[in-house]
Amino acid sequence: MTTGNRPGRRALLDVEHVIDVALAILDADGLEAVSFRRLSADLGVSHMTLYGYFDSKEALLEALVARTIAVPSIRPATDAAWDDVLFDAIRELHRILINRPGIAEILVSRQLTGDWVVEARERLLDILRGGGYDERQATDGISVIFNYLLGAVMIETRRARGGSPSSFEVGLRYLITGLESAPP
Amino acid sequence: MTTGNRPGRRALLDVEHVIDVALAILDADGLEAVSFRRLSADLGVSHMTLYGYFDSKEALLEALVARTIAVPSIRPATDAAWDDVLFDAIRELHRILINRPGIAEILVSRQLTGDWVVEARERLLDILRGGGYDERQATDGISVIFNYLLGAVMIETRRARGGSPSSFEVGLRYLITGLESAPP
DNA sequence: ACCTGAACACCGTTCAAGT
Protein backbone atom coordinates (compact mmCIF):
# COMPACT_ATOMS: atom_id res chain seq x y z
CA MET A 1 0.00 0.00 0.00
CA THR A 2 2.65 2.46 1.05
CA THR A 3 4.91 3.30 -1.80
CA GLY A 4 7.80 4.73 0.16
CA ASN A 5 11.18 5.80 -1.02
CA ARG A 6 12.32 3.64 -3.88
CA PRO A 7 15.96 3.02 -4.60
CA GLY A 8 17.71 4.21 -7.71
CA ARG A 9 16.79 7.85 -7.76
CA ARG A 10 17.12 10.75 -5.39
CA ALA A 11 13.74 11.96 -4.29
CA LEU A 12 12.58 15.38 -3.15
CA LEU A 13 11.13 14.09 0.09
CA ASP A 14 11.98 11.50 2.69
CA VAL A 15 9.06 9.25 3.62
CA GLU A 16 9.93 9.30 7.30
CA HIS A 17 9.97 13.07 7.27
CA VAL A 18 6.61 13.17 5.54
CA ILE A 19 5.23 10.94 8.31
CA ASP A 20 6.74 13.23 10.94
CA VAL A 21 5.04 16.26 9.47
CA ALA A 22 1.73 14.39 9.11
CA LEU A 23 1.90 13.34 12.77
CA ALA A 24 2.59 16.94 13.73
CA ILE A 25 -0.62 17.97 11.94
CA LEU A 26 -2.50 15.11 13.58
CA ASP A 27 -1.32 16.17 17.04
CA ALA A 28 -1.92 19.85 16.47
CA ASP A 29 -5.22 19.86 14.61
CA GLY A 30 -6.69 16.36 14.67
CA LEU A 31 -7.42 13.70 12.11
CA GLU A 32 -9.75 15.82 9.99
CA ALA A 33 -6.89 18.25 9.37
CA VAL A 34 -4.69 15.54 7.88
CA SER A 35 -5.20 15.98 4.15
CA PHE A 36 -2.88 15.65 1.19
CA ARG A 37 -3.39 19.31 0.47
CA ARG A 38 -2.61 20.51 3.97
CA LEU A 39 0.32 18.13 4.30
CA SER A 40 1.79 19.13 0.95
CA ALA A 41 1.45 22.79 1.86
CA ASP A 42 3.34 22.21 5.12
CA LEU A 43 6.02 20.35 3.13
CA GLY A 44 6.22 23.02 0.42
CA VAL A 45 5.40 20.74 -2.50
CA SER A 46 2.49 20.13 -4.81
CA HIS A 47 -0.20 17.97 -3.28
CA MET A 48 0.27 15.60 -6.20
CA THR A 49 3.84 14.93 -5.18
CA LEU A 50 2.56 12.88 -2.24
CA TYR A 51 1.19 10.27 -4.62
CA GLY A 52 4.78 9.43 -5.40
CA TYR A 53 5.17 8.30 -1.78
CA PHE A 54 1.75 6.97 -0.81
CA ASP A 55 -0.70 5.27 -3.13
CA SER A 56 -3.64 6.88 -1.41
CA LYS A 57 -4.69 8.71 1.72
CA GLU A 58 -5.45 5.30 3.26
CA ALA A 59 -1.81 4.33 2.76
CA LEU A 60 -0.66 7.50 4.48
CA LEU A 61 -2.93 6.90 7.47
CA GLU A 62 -1.75 3.30 7.78
CA ALA A 63 1.83 4.55 7.85
CA LEU A 64 0.93 6.94 10.68
CA VAL A 65 -0.51 4.08 12.72
CA ALA A 66 2.46 1.81 12.01
CA ARG A 67 4.88 4.48 13.13
CA THR A 68 2.98 5.17 16.33
CA ILE A 69 2.26 1.58 17.38
CA ALA A 70 5.84 0.52 16.78
CA VAL A 71 5.81 -3.23 17.28
CA PRO A 72 8.64 -3.18 19.83
CA SER A 73 6.23 -1.29 22.07
CA ILE A 74 4.62 -4.66 22.69
CA ARG A 75 7.47 -6.04 24.69
CA PRO A 76 8.81 -9.56 24.28
CA ALA A 77 7.86 -11.99 27.02
CA THR A 78 9.71 -11.70 30.29
CA ASP A 79 9.68 -14.24 33.10
CA ALA A 80 6.80 -12.44 34.83
CA ALA A 81 3.39 -14.10 35.08
CA TRP A 82 1.43 -13.93 31.81
CA ASP A 83 -1.38 -11.89 33.32
CA ASP A 84 1.00 -9.18 34.46
CA VAL A 85 2.74 -9.17 31.09
CA LEU A 86 -0.60 -8.79 29.32
CA PHE A 87 -1.76 -6.10 31.70
CA ASP A 88 1.42 -4.10 31.13
CA ALA A 89 1.37 -4.53 27.34
CA ILE A 90 -2.20 -3.30 27.06
CA ARG A 91 -1.58 -0.48 29.50
CA GLU A 92 1.35 0.61 27.36
CA LEU A 93 -0.78 0.62 24.21
CA HIS A 94 -3.39 2.55 26.15
CA ARG A 95 -0.81 5.14 27.11
CA ILE A 96 0.37 5.52 23.52
CA LEU A 97 -3.14 5.90 22.14
CA ILE A 98 -4.22 8.37 24.81
CA ASN A 99 -1.27 10.53 23.81
CA ARG A 100 -2.27 10.38 20.14
CA PRO A 101 -6.03 10.09 20.05
CA GLY A 102 -6.05 10.57 16.30
CA ILE A 103 -4.36 7.21 15.88
CA ALA A 104 -7.11 5.47 17.84
CA GLU A 105 -9.61 7.16 15.54
CA ILE A 106 -7.85 5.71 12.51
CA LEU A 107 -7.59 2.27 14.09
CA VAL A 108 -11.24 2.23 14.93
CA SER A 109 -12.56 3.36 11.59
CA ARG A 110 -10.51 1.48 9.01
CA GLN A 111 -9.57 -2.02 8.18
CA LEU A 112 -5.80 -2.01 8.40
CA THR A 113 -3.89 -4.48 6.28
CA GLY A 114 -0.16 -4.04 6.81
CA ASP A 115 2.17 -6.85 7.87
CA TRP A 116 2.92 -5.00 11.08
CA VAL A 117 -0.71 -5.53 12.16
CA VAL A 118 -0.26 -9.29 11.94
CA GLU A 119 3.00 -9.13 13.83
CA ALA A 120 1.63 -6.96 16.64
CA ARG A 121 -1.28 -9.34 16.96
CA GLU A 122 1.02 -12.37 17.18
CA ARG A 123 2.98 -10.74 19.95
CA LEU A 124 -0.16 -10.35 22.02
CA LEU A 125 -1.36 -13.88 21.24
CA ASP A 126 1.99 -15.22 22.40
CA ILE A 127 1.35 -13.81 25.85
CA LEU A 128 -1.83 -15.86 26.24
CA ARG A 129 -0.29 -18.91 24.59
CA GLY A 130 2.45 -18.64 27.16
CA GLY A 131 -0.27 -18.81 29.84
CA GLY A 132 -1.36 -22.18 28.48
CA TYR A 133 -4.46 -21.07 26.60
CA ASP A 134 -5.35 -22.81 23.35
CA GLU A 135 -5.60 -21.00 20.03
CA ARG A 136 -9.30 -20.26 20.25
CA GLN A 137 -9.15 -18.99 23.81
CA ALA A 138 -6.14 -16.82 23.01
CA THR A 139 -7.81 -15.35 19.92
CA ASP A 140 -11.03 -14.58 21.78
CA GLY A 141 -9.18 -13.18 24.76
CA ILE A 142 -7.05 -10.80 22.73
CA SER A 143 -9.89 -9.63 20.56
CA VAL A 144 -12.02 -8.97 23.64
CA ILE A 145 -9.29 -6.97 25.30
CA PHE A 146 -8.35 -5.08 22.15
CA ASN A 147 -11.98 -4.15 21.54
CA TYR A 148 -12.15 -2.86 25.07
CA LEU A 149 -8.95 -0.88 24.64
CA LEU A 150 -10.16 0.89 21.51
CA GLY A 151 -13.60 1.64 22.89
CA ALA A 152 -12.07 3.00 26.07
CA VAL A 153 -9.60 5.27 24.28
CA MET A 154 -12.31 6.69 22.02
CA ILE A 155 -14.50 7.53 24.99
CA GLU A 156 -11.73 8.79 27.26
CA THR A 157 -10.21 11.12 24.73
CA ARG A 158 -13.56 12.77 24.27
CA ARG A 159 -13.62 12.98 28.06
CA ALA A 160 -17.24 11.98 28.37
CA ARG A 161 -18.30 12.49 31.93
CA GLY A 162 -18.32 9.24 33.84
CA GLY A 163 -15.61 6.74 34.46
CA SER A 164 -12.91 7.78 36.88
CA PRO A 165 -9.43 8.34 35.41
CA SER A 166 -8.30 4.88 36.47
CA SER A 167 -11.45 3.10 35.33
CA PHE A 168 -9.60 1.82 32.28
CA GLU A 169 -7.36 -0.25 34.52
CA VAL A 170 -10.29 -1.38 36.64
CA GLY A 171 -12.00 -2.78 33.56
CA LEU A 172 -8.83 -4.32 32.24
CA ARG A 173 -8.45 -6.14 35.55
CA TYR A 174 -12.03 -7.35 35.28
CA LEU A 175 -11.36 -8.77 31.84
CA ILE A 176 -8.23 -10.56 32.94
CA THR A 177 -9.95 -11.89 36.06
CA GLY A 178 -12.70 -13.17 33.80
CA LEU A 179 -10.15 -14.85 31.56
CA GLU A 180 -8.68 -16.57 34.58
CA SER A 181 -12.10 -17.85 35.58
CA ALA A 182 -12.03 -19.80 32.30
CA PRO A 183 -8.99 -21.96 32.97
CA PRO A 184 -6.74 -22.99 30.06
CA MET B 1 -29.08 21.06 18.15
CA THR B 2 -31.76 19.49 16.02
CA THR B 3 -34.19 22.04 14.75
CA GLY B 4 -37.02 19.71 13.81
CA ASN B 5 -40.50 20.56 12.69
CA ARG B 6 -41.69 23.69 14.37
CA PRO B 7 -45.35 24.36 14.97
CA GLY B 8 -47.29 27.10 13.30
CA ARG B 9 -46.35 26.59 9.68
CA ARG B 10 -46.70 23.78 7.20
CA ALA B 11 -43.31 22.53 6.11
CA LEU B 12 -42.22 20.83 2.92
CA LEU B 13 -40.63 17.93 4.73
CA ASP B 14 -41.33 15.84 7.77
CA VAL B 15 -38.32 15.46 10.07
CA GLU B 16 -39.07 11.82 10.78
CA HIS B 17 -39.22 11.13 7.07
CA VAL B 18 -35.91 12.89 6.51
CA ILE B 19 -34.39 10.64 9.19
CA ASP B 20 -35.88 7.57 7.50
CA VAL B 21 -34.30 8.48 4.20
CA ALA B 22 -30.96 9.28 5.83
CA LEU B 23 -30.97 5.90 7.58
CA ALA B 24 -31.73 4.24 4.26
CA ILE B 25 -28.62 5.89 2.79
CA LEU B 26 -26.60 4.87 5.86
CA ASP B 27 -27.70 1.26 5.53
CA ALA B 28 -27.20 1.11 1.78
CA ASP B 29 -23.98 3.03 1.30
CA GLY B 30 -22.42 3.68 4.69
CA LEU B 31 -21.68 6.75 6.77
CA GLU B 32 -19.50 8.48 4.22
CA ALA B 33 -22.45 8.53 1.81
CA VAL B 34 -24.61 10.45 4.26
CA SER B 35 -24.24 14.05 3.11
CA PHE B 36 -26.65 16.94 2.94
CA ARG B 37 -26.24 16.98 -0.81
CA ARG B 38 -26.95 13.30 -1.29
CA LEU B 39 -29.82 13.34 1.20
CA SER B 40 -31.42 16.39 -0.37
CA ALA B 41 -31.15 14.81 -3.80
CA ASP B 42 -32.92 11.68 -2.55
CA LEU B 43 -35.61 13.89 -1.02
CA GLY B 44 -35.96 16.04 -4.13
CA VAL B 45 -35.20 19.37 -2.47
CA SER B 46 -32.33 21.83 -2.42
CA HIS B 47 -29.53 20.82 -0.10
CA MET B 48 -30.02 24.10 1.68
CA THR B 49 -33.55 23.16 2.65
CA LEU B 50 -32.13 20.70 5.17
CA TYR B 51 -30.75 23.56 7.22
CA GLY B 52 -34.35 24.38 8.02
CA TYR B 53 -34.58 21.04 9.85
CA PHE B 54 -31.10 20.46 11.23
CA ASP B 55 -28.67 23.12 12.37
CA SER B 56 -25.71 21.19 11.02
CA LYS B 57 -24.63 17.81 9.79
CA GLU B 58 -23.74 16.98 13.39
CA ALA B 59 -27.35 17.55 14.38
CA LEU B 60 -28.53 15.23 11.62
CA LEU B 61 -26.15 12.48 12.72
CA GLU B 62 -27.22 12.83 16.33
CA ALA B 63 -30.83 12.42 15.25
CA LEU B 64 -29.91 9.21 13.42
CA VAL B 65 -28.32 7.81 16.58
CA ALA B 66 -31.25 8.87 18.77
CA ARG B 67 -33.72 7.18 16.45
CA THR B 68 -31.72 3.96 16.33
CA ILE B 69 -30.89 3.68 20.03
CA ALA B 70 -34.44 4.38 21.09
CA VAL B 71 -34.29 4.60 24.86
CA PRO B 72 -37.06 2.03 25.39
CA SER B 73 -34.64 -0.49 23.90
CA ILE B 74 -32.91 -0.38 27.29
CA ARG B 75 -35.70 -2.13 29.11
CA PRO B 76 -36.93 -1.11 32.54
CA ALA B 77 -35.84 -3.33 35.39
CA THR B 78 -37.57 -6.63 35.81
CA ASP B 79 -37.36 -8.90 38.85
CA ALA B 80 -34.47 -10.84 37.32
CA ALA B 81 -31.00 -10.66 38.89
CA TRP B 82 -29.16 -7.44 38.04
CA ASP B 83 -26.35 -9.25 36.23
CA ASP B 84 -28.78 -10.96 33.86
CA VAL B 85 -30.62 -7.70 33.26
CA LEU B 86 -27.35 -5.94 32.44
CA PHE B 87 -26.19 -8.77 30.20
CA ASP B 88 -29.43 -8.69 28.24
CA ALA B 89 -29.50 -4.90 27.94
CA ILE B 90 -25.98 -4.76 26.54
CA ARG B 91 -26.59 -7.72 24.27
CA GLU B 92 -29.63 -5.90 22.88
CA LEU B 93 -27.60 -2.76 22.21
CA HIS B 94 -24.98 -4.96 20.59
CA ARG B 95 -27.61 -6.49 18.31
CA ILE B 96 -28.90 -3.06 17.30
CA LEU B 97 -25.44 -1.69 16.54
CA ILE B 98 -24.35 -4.77 14.60
CA ASN B 99 -27.40 -4.29 12.39
CA ARG B 100 -26.51 -0.63 11.78
CA PRO B 101 -22.73 -0.40 11.92
CA GLY B 102 -22.85 3.19 10.70
CA ILE B 103 -24.46 4.21 13.99
CA ALA B 104 -21.59 2.70 15.98
CA GLU B 105 -19.22 4.68 13.77
CA ILE B 106 -21.05 7.90 14.67
CA LEU B 107 -21.15 7.01 18.37
CA VAL B 108 -17.47 6.30 18.43
CA SER B 109 -16.30 9.40 16.65
CA ARG B 110 -18.38 12.23 18.06
CA GLN B 111 -19.27 13.69 21.37
CA LEU B 112 -23.03 13.38 21.53
CA THR B 113 -24.92 15.86 23.61
CA GLY B 114 -28.65 15.15 23.42
CA ASP B 115 -30.85 14.60 26.44
CA TRP B 116 -31.54 11.07 25.30
CA VAL B 117 -27.86 10.22 25.92
CA VAL B 118 -28.22 11.17 29.55
CA GLU B 119 -31.43 9.20 29.87
CA ALA B 120 -30.03 6.05 28.26
CA ARG B 121 -27.05 6.28 30.58
CA GLU B 122 -29.25 6.61 33.64
CA ARG B 123 -31.18 3.50 32.66
CA LEU B 124 -27.98 1.49 32.57
CA LEU B 125 -26.71 2.98 35.83
CA ASP B 126 -30.00 2.02 37.47
CA ILE B 127 -29.28 -1.63 36.75
CA LEU B 128 -26.04 -1.52 38.73
CA ARG B 129 -27.54 0.65 41.46
CA GLY B 130 -30.21 -2.02 41.76
CA GLY B 131 -27.40 -4.51 42.36
CA GLY B 132 -26.27 -2.51 45.37
CA TYR B 133 -23.25 -0.77 43.82
CA ASP B 134 -22.43 2.76 44.86
CA GLU B 135 -22.33 5.67 42.45
CA ARG B 136 -18.65 5.40 41.64
CA GLN B 137 -18.71 1.66 41.08
CA ALA B 138 -21.80 1.94 38.90
CA THR B 139 -20.26 4.73 36.81
CA ASP B 140 -17.02 2.84 36.29
CA GLY B 141 -18.81 -0.40 35.55
CA ILE B 142 -21.08 1.07 32.90
CA SER B 143 -18.32 3.05 31.25
CA VAL B 144 -16.12 -0.04 31.11
CA ILE B 145 -18.85 -2.14 29.55
CA PHE B 146 -19.94 0.56 27.13
CA ASN B 147 -16.36 1.07 25.99
CA TYR B 148 -16.11 -2.64 25.39
CA LEU B 149 -19.40 -2.69 23.47
CA LEU B 150 -18.31 0.08 21.10
CA GLY B 151 -14.86 -1.33 20.49
CA ALA B 152 -16.32 -4.76 19.83
CA VAL B 153 -18.90 -3.51 17.35
CA MET B 154 -16.31 -1.48 15.44
CA ILE B 155 -14.05 -4.51 15.07
CA GLU B 156 -16.77 -7.05 14.39
CA THR B 157 -18.45 -5.06 11.67
CA ARG B 158 -15.18 -4.84 9.82
CA ARG B 159 -15.01 -8.59 10.34
CA ALA B 160 -11.34 -8.58 11.23
CA ARG B 161 -10.14 -12.16 11.39
CA GLY B 162 -10.00 -13.36 14.94
CA GLY B 163 -12.63 -13.61 17.62
CA SER B 164 -15.31 -16.24 17.18
CA PRO B 165 -18.84 -15.00 16.49
CA SER B 166 -19.83 -15.40 20.12
CA SER B 167 -16.67 -13.88 21.54
CA PHE B 168 -18.58 -10.69 22.27
CA GLU B 169 -20.67 -12.52 24.82
CA VAL B 170 -17.65 -14.30 26.23
CA GLY B 171 -16.00 -10.97 26.94
CA LEU B 172 -19.16 -9.46 28.32
CA ARG B 173 -19.38 -12.37 30.75
CA TYR B 174 -15.77 -11.75 31.75
CA LEU B 175 -16.55 -8.13 32.49
CA ILE B 176 -19.58 -8.95 34.57
CA THR B 177 -17.73 -11.69 36.43
CA GLY B 178 -15.02 -9.16 37.15
CA LEU B 179 -17.58 -6.70 38.46
CA GLU B 180 -18.90 -9.38 40.79
CA SER B 181 -15.43 -10.01 42.11
CA ALA B 182 -15.56 -6.42 43.38
CA PRO B 183 -18.50 -6.74 45.73
CA PRO B 184 -20.81 -3.75 46.29
C1' DA C 1 -41.89 31.52 7.54
C1' DC C 2 -39.77 28.68 4.51
C1' DC C 3 -37.13 27.49 0.44
C1' DT C 4 -33.49 28.36 -2.96
C1' DG C 5 -28.97 29.01 -6.06
C1' DA C 6 -24.62 31.05 -6.10
C1' DA C 7 -20.46 31.33 -3.91
C1' DC C 8 -16.66 30.05 -0.74
C1' DA C 9 -13.29 27.19 1.02
C1' DC C 10 -12.24 22.92 1.20
C1' DC C 11 -11.63 17.40 -0.16
C1' DG C 12 -9.20 12.87 -2.95
C1' DT C 13 -7.95 11.35 -7.30
C1' DT C 14 -7.08 11.08 -12.59
C1' DC C 15 -4.74 12.79 -16.41
C1' DA C 16 -1.56 14.86 -19.42
C1' DA C 17 2.30 17.63 -19.45
C1' DG C 18 6.71 19.18 -17.90
C1' DT C 19 11.97 18.27 -16.45
Added chain:
DNA sequence: ACCTGAACACCGTTCAAGT
Protein backbone atom coordinates in the same frame (compact mmCIF):
# COMPACT_ATOMS: atom_id res chain seq x y z
C1' DA D 1 12.10 8.83 -12.79
C1' DC D 2 9.97 12.26 -10.51
C1' DC D 3 7.23 16.38 -9.99
C1' DT D 4 3.44 19.47 -11.34
C1' DG D 5 -1.18 22.24 -12.45
C1' DA D 6 -5.57 21.78 -14.31
C1' DA D 7 -9.68 19.45 -14.05
C1' DC D 8 -13.34 16.47 -12.06
C1' DA D 9 -16.58 15.18 -8.80
C1' DC D 10 -17.48 15.78 -4.53
C1' DC D 11 -18.00 18.14 0.65
C1' DG D 12 -20.37 21.70 4.68
C1' DT D 13 -21.72 26.21 5.37
C1' DT D 14 -22.75 31.43 4.67
C1' DC D 15 -25.26 34.79 2.36
C1' DA D 16 -28.61 37.28 -0.09
C1' DA D 17 -32.56 36.69 -2.65
C1' DG D 18 -36.96 34.75 -3.76
C1' DT D 19 -42.11 33.37 -2.38
